[in-house]
């Protein structure tokens with residue numbers, strides 16, 4: 393049977409990227425998505441904004457919601473200081489399998505823990521299962537109607553501390569109106585919008601950076 397798009401994306405990485413070179417993995421995926429088949433990776437333009445937020449923060453404990461093929465996982469993990477850890481949650485087994493191989497090709501498996509499961513099941517288990525007290529940085533890029541419930545769940549589980557940064561993809565396209573209202577108009581966050589474009593297109597999209605006030 394015909395291969396899937398994530399399988400073809402992985403093949404492009406294995407063909408064009410150098411093992412152990414995260415930048416070449418990122419470039420191979422961006423080239424594939426721009427010239428062969430569009431895929432919903434955060435992409436190079438929003439990815440540069442993601443890079444600057446991560447580099448400025450130098451987080452020790454990172455959570456990513458929605459691994460998909462592992463593109464943003466590689467972008468984030470390549471910038472983490474030694475000893476820092478990224479936990480990424482992906483509940484689709486096929487995507488998780490692809491992402492593991494992309495992360496391994498980049499040589500970042502020591503910094504990344506890919507957990508195959510749903511965010512609502514695993515967020516409450518971060519402390520007892522991973523020994524995580526609080527996260528320094530969270531990247532939200534999973535189903536858009538899950539950003540808000542999962543943010544409230546992270547608050548309720550005490551996983552956010554004064555200064556924790558949430559960075560949300562797709563706040564314009566496809567859009568996350570309930571989440572935006574909560575982080576912009578609620579009392580718990582200081583939020584700002586980074587205007588950009590939908591990956592590999594000219595459509596407007598952007599990232600919302602929200603700092604938890606504790």
Ligand SMILES: CCCNc1ncnc2c1ncn2[C@@H]1O[C@H](/C=C/CNC(=O)c2cc(-c3ccc(F)cc3)cc(O)c2O)[C@H](C)[C@H]1O
Pocket residue numbers: 432433434457458459460481482483484487509510511512533534535536538561562565566590591
């Ligand atoms: C209920 C379980 C929740 N908990 C969960 N726990 C764990 N993993 C979860 C959970 N919920 C979802 N996932 C995983 O995360 C991934 C899902 C990613 C979703 N991303 C989009 O939908 C999107 C669309 C566009 C777009 C824009 C314009 C267009 F025209 C078309 C598409 C662009 C973008 O940048 C986008 O990120 C992955 C596919 C899915 O298995």
Ligand SMILES: [Mg+2]
Pocket residue numbers: 432433434533561562
């Ligand atoms: Mg996205």
